[in-house]
Amino acid sequence: MFAVVEIGGQQFKVAEKTKYYVPRLKSKVDSEVTFDTVLVLSDGKKIKVGNPSVKGAKVQAKVLEHLKDEKVIKRKPGTDSSSRELKLQRLLKENYYGS
Numbered sequence: 001m002f003a004v005v006e007i008g009g010q011q012f013k014v015a016e017k018t019k020y021y022v023p024r025l026k027s028k029v030d031s032e033v034t035f036d037t038v039l040v041l042s043d044g045k046k047i048k049v050g051n052p053s054v055k056g057a058k059v060q061a062k063v064l065e066h067l068k069d070e071k072v073i074k075r076k077p078g079t080d081s082s083s084r085e086l087k088l089q090r091l092l093k094e095n096y097y098g099s
Contacts, residue, residue: 001042001044002015002040003042003057004040005037005039005059006053007035009023010022010023019064019090020061020091021090023089024066024089028063029064030062031062033060033091034059034060035058035061037053038050038053038059039053041054041057061091062092063091064092066089067090068085068086069087071083072084
């Protein structure tokens with residue numbers, strides 16, 4: 001059983017009771033989030049592919065923590081170096097439901 005969900009402009013293949021790192025969303029820790037853009041939904045026997053998304057399908061997850069990825073430093077010869085940290089959040093996919 002899995003689903004392919006669009007989160008923050010990126011696609012993630014998610015399964016039940018699995019933890020994922022995704023781009024940070026505007027949600028608080030220990031809150032529930034629901035994703036409506038389910039691109040593919042599988043129950044182990046049948047696979048539903050959306051056009052562009054599966055109608056009536058939703059995926060629920062719980063926000064476990066907010067964190068930052070390690071710093072990435074870009075160095076180019078003859079210019080100043082720049083750095084940035086990606087802001088992430090960790091999700092636990094709990095269940096999904098759909099038509």
